[in-house]
Amino acid sequence: MEEILNYIGIGGAFALAMSGALKAMGKKFDPFGVLIIAFVTAVGGGTLRDILLEDRTVFWLTEVSYIYFIIAGAVIALIFRKRLAYFHKTLLFFDAIGLALYTIMGVQIGIEFELSFINCIIMGTLTGAFGGVVRDILVNEIPVIFRKEIYATVSIVGGMIYWGLVKLEVGNVYAQIIPIMLIIIARLFIMYYKVSFPTIYRDEK
């Protein structure tokens, strides 16, 4: 279990580091700026989660391997910059993977800390999405989570499904793989077809 959480965490960090690096390169940041944005995007959500929870050391202070994978993700994004640029949605693809992996990880940690249902879901969404929020604040944009394509909703619903599967005592690997796949697929589907909530501002100019 601990092992699986660790793989999930490192996979999410790698994906989010690439997502952050691509965003920073889109803004023409210098290489160290790219590295910092990659780092913040990758660890932002988990860091806030660890700060909020008492008696939890911030994960990247003790598990240094995270930092190496983040640097690797940023360097790969820097090197394959032009190739990645061919695929319009590359940034959002890695973002979806990171969102899915970190949402599940956050809900799992919330359950371990015996938080209430609603706080488990908040921990999931926060772990999954906060890194991207900080990334967008740092490059001076309104965070994508607030406006685009049901971003937070996917994380919240995915977290709820995971919470339900754990409480139903579904074997742990399935309980994780199913909501992870659901979040990624839902996020990409919604992105591709540009699904969005029916606007609540319709009859206003």
Added chain:
Amino acid sequence: MEEILNYIGIGGAFALAMSGALKAMGKKFDPFGVLIIAFVTAVGGGTLRDILLEDRTVFWLTEVSYIYFIIAGAVIALIFRKRLAYFHKTLLFFDAIGLALYTIMGVQIGIEFELSFINCIIMGTLTGAFGGVVRDILVNEIPVIFRKEIYATVSIVGGMIYWGLVKLEVGNVYAQIIPIMLIIIARLFIMYYKVSFPTIYRDEK
């Protein structure tokens, strides 16, 4: 005492949630974006306060009732959106109530933690105003606190008056109600008459 602090806290959370929701709707966020901004505005100041103080659990992890009141505030703001829009100053009115309630709560907690005078005042202003600062950062505006109508000053002076009343051992209910009313009235008065500091940049172009 503990009881009173709790009512103050929940009242402040409710008011700030409405203030955040109204701001987010002004930016045409989707419903979950509105909910997240409402949440962050309501808990931002208190969360930072609890993180800064050692041995204090972040309040909304244990007192889940806050979260329900915040959701209620956001939903009410969503439903009565158009009606609230008639009153130009609605956003700022709820903001003033939240500022007042949370400033007093922050100073009170600072006193309980036996902080120095200046740190008590900082805790008050931070609890009262930081949620609004995060709200403004998230919607990509310069936080209102830095520019408009003596916002922080009202919180600082109100916090000082509360600190003085507590040290003079005025009965607690009065010690709280007086500075709370003073902050709300001063904030609304200043807003209405657009009072501002005499500019220090006068003789510069």
Added chain:
Amino acid sequence: MEEILNYIGIGGAFALAMSGALKAMGKKFDPFGVLIIAFVTAVGGGTLRDILLEDRTVFWLTEVSYIYFIIAGAVIALIFRKRLAYFHKTLLFFDAIGLALYTIMGVQIGIEFELSFINCIIMGTLTGAFGGVVRDILVNEIPVIFRKEIYATVSIVGGMIYWGLVKLEVGNVYAQIIPIMLIIIARLFIMYYKVSFPTIYRDEK
């Protein structure tokens, strides 16, 4: 040793407070807005460091003298506003001093907490540069660290030199003064001659 760290800390706070105040005045903030930006710029990096490290109380809650020096820095900047404006690079000069002092302080604390090499460097850069990042976010600009003149690089390299000197057991005063001077000189040199990384975006339009 503890003594020296304290002088370094207070010197850095004073320099960063002036840097923050000058920036806020450039945006025509009111006096309390100027004070708040000065405070955040001065304590932002160290506060994040203390929050990330377990069992470390946020420094300005116990060492109140920091707050007085920050207020002094802001007030001096307010009073000598016009005189300081004659020197175009004043803001950046104080920023360079603060960056240098706080980088060394952060690495030193990382070593005391027995963090790994890479986390010591992160603590240094974070302590040195995060206050300026928050300052820039609050005034709604893209943080200077991500784009201008090798800002973060100077802090990272300076931190590495300091780490090496400590591990080589060079006497402590030299181990501190040498990288502090190097960071300040490198930062000013780079600024003056507008050195920057060869762009990695050359062959893209």
